[in-house]
Amino acid sequence: MLDQRNDDSMGNGSSTTRKTYAMLELCHVDTYYGNIQALRDISLSIEEGEIVTLIGANGAGKSTTLMTICGINRPRRGEILWYGKPIHHLPPHEVVSLGISQVPEGRLIFPDLSVSENLDLGAFLRHDPTGVRNDLDYVFSLFPILAERRRQAGGTLSGGEQQMLAISRALMARPKLLLLDEPSLGLAPIIIQQIFAIIEKVNADGTTVFLVEQNANQALRIAAHGYVMENGRIVMRDTAERLLQSEEVRTAYLGM
Amino acid sequence: MSACVWGGMDIQFFIELFFGGLTRGSIYALIALGYTLVYGIIGLINFAHGEVYMLGAFTALLVAGVLGVYGFPAGGILVVAALAAVVWCAAYGYTLEKVAYKPLRGAPRLSPLISAIGMSIFLQNYVLLAQTSDFVPFPNLLPPMDFLEYIDYVMGPSDFLILLVSTIAMVSLSLFIRFTRMGKAMRATAQNRKMALLLGINADRIISLTFIIGSALAALGGVLIASHMGQVNFGIGFLAGLKAFTAAVLGGIGSIPGAMVGGLVLGLAESFTTGYFSGNYEDMLAFGILILILVFRPDGILGKATVEKV
Numbered sequence: 001m002l003d004q005r006n007d008d009s010m011g012n013g014s015s016t017t018r019k020t021y022a023m024l025e026l027c028h029v030d031t032y033y034g035n036i037q038a039l040r041d042i043s044l045s046i047e048e049g050e051i052v053t054l055i056g057a058n059g060a061g062k063s064t065t066l067m068t069i070c071g072i073n074r075p076r077r078g079e080i081l082w083y084g085k086p087i088h089h090l091p092p093h094e095v096v097s098l099g100i101s102q103v104p105e106g107r108l109i110f111p112d113l114s115v116s117e118n119l120d121l122g123a124f125l126r127h128d129p130t131g132v133r134n135d136l137d138y139v140f141s142l143f144p145i146l147a148e149r150r151r152q153a154g155g156t157l158s159g160g161e162q163q164m165l166a167i168s169r170a171l172m173a174r175p176k177l178l179l180l181d182e183p184s185l186g187l188a189p190i191i192i193q194q195i196f197a198i199i200e201k202v203n204a205d206g207t208t209v210f211l212v213e214q215n216a217n218q219a220l221r222i223a224a225h226g227y228v229m230e231n232g233r234i235v236m237r238d239t240a241e242r243l244l245q246s247e248e249v250r251t252a253y254l255g256m
Numbered sequence: 257m258s259a260c261v262w263g264g265m266d267i268q269f270f271i272e273l274f275f276g277g278l279t280r281g282s283i284y285a286l287i288a289l290g291y292t293l294v295y296g297i298i299g300l301i302n303f304a305h306g307e308v309y310m311l312g313a314f315t316a317l318l319v320a321g322v323l324g325v326y327g328f329p330a331g332g333i334l335v336v337a338a339l340a341a342v343v344w345c346a347a348y349g350y351t352l353e354k355v356a357y358k359p360l361r362g363a364p365r366l367s368p369l370i371s372a373i374g375m376s377i378f379l380q381n382y383v384l385l386a387q388t389s390d391f392v393p394f395p396n397l398l399p400p401m402d403f404l405e406y407i408d409y410v411m412g413p414s415d416f417l418i419l420l421v422s423t424i425a426m427v428s429l430s431l432f433i434r435f436t437r438m439g440k441a442m443r444a445t446a447q448n449r450k451m452a453l454l455l456g457i458n459a460d461r462i463i464s465l466t467f468i469i470g471s472a473l474a475a476l477g478g479v480l481i482a483s484h485m486g487q488v489n490f491g492i493g494f495l496a497g498l499k500a501f502t503a504a505v506l507g508g509i510g511s512i513p514g515a516m517v518g519g520l521v522l523g524l525a526e527s528f529t530t531g532y533f534s535g536n537y538e539d540m541l542a543f544g545i546l547i548l549i550l551v552f553r554p555d556g557i558l559g560k561a562t563v564e565k566v
Contacts, residue, residue: 096456108451
């Protein structure tokens, strides 16, 4: 009912007709793994300051979407625009330097590096020591437990602490856009609450957030807009509020 | 029979073998570091690495020859020749990766391995044709070291130099890897390449840096061994490379302290075998160790449970 793939109003088609650009826009992106097509005609847009969520079942292509944005996977067709400029041909380190940081699925903490070293690497591309020190204080204020464990090896942290470290590491790059892939995966409900509260705070402090989740209920509660993905396609797009009330979303993703 | 005999064992002979083993082991360790660094980052056994060591020895010989003609002092010649060899071989290592391995990234694992063996054969024959198949004498450029007078049965000037220089090199490398920005980036890339990319680390630059560092260390080993043995030959890289590879596997391939420990253990084992049994068995011992390690403890002394790279 809300399938608006032919609607040009939300990030579809050429952007030349518009005067202002979205922060990030995907236009008709197709991504393949070898001969297997993982993303089919993905178009979406993220406005500065928003929390936008992408929900869908396991294997729908959500992580591939994030990896394509970051330049790890290359789209075979389509464009990715950052404030109107194409970035889909850039290597990953140049995408990061634009201000796009990802917290990947499974956290990917460096297990043999200390918490401090993991955080240092988050700021790898930065050359403003004072700013980095301030941001370190900032992430320690968000997650005081990390300050306590700063000398510990990343691999010795609990799942929740690793997720906090992964988010903090991404924030150390001082991103304009934070991409989060399943931050709630495998965590206890109380930790999930805490993580989502922090995501809202980070957003309120000025970072745009693109949140990929299977936990649709939680994600739609904090997001402004949402996209629903199935089998590599975007099948719905709307405000988060309306998606939460949609019959299809409720039966398919909220288990109601 | 020597004066200091203890429990039927000749202590002086034992100490001699011990330091001989350390000297030899330090050279293995210097080369083994190159194998382990490269393996840690891209999961490749760079079988052309031993040739870089050989090229280091030859480069130093050529530079020393030229400087000798102009009558520089011997000690100064050795320092300049060693630096030239290190820089030149670092450039070789960088180029080797760009030419032989980078185009094969993403190819099946066997392809870069075959390319490595090809590069090894190429470099050997290139030096054979450009130079000679004979053993070439390497001049003795070491200044006299009077302070070694009382322990001269344990080590001569070249042994002392090997221990000193390789210790400095290994300590510097450890500090670099542990504390610098690029050192951290190297460890991160070794642990998880994808995540390193997502943090803005340029993997190509890390890989190049790894080859540069590994080759520089191997060149240093080559210069040290040339001045120790007093001769150089195009074929010295083959056996030394295999021994150092054994040392890297023994210590745990991919582990930096492992390469150092593995090198020293192998050097000591060879030295004692040669001293108490026969020099004929030293190669057999080294490769016997390699086979036993691969069968019974493939992760080596300091390696961790192997995770297959995808």
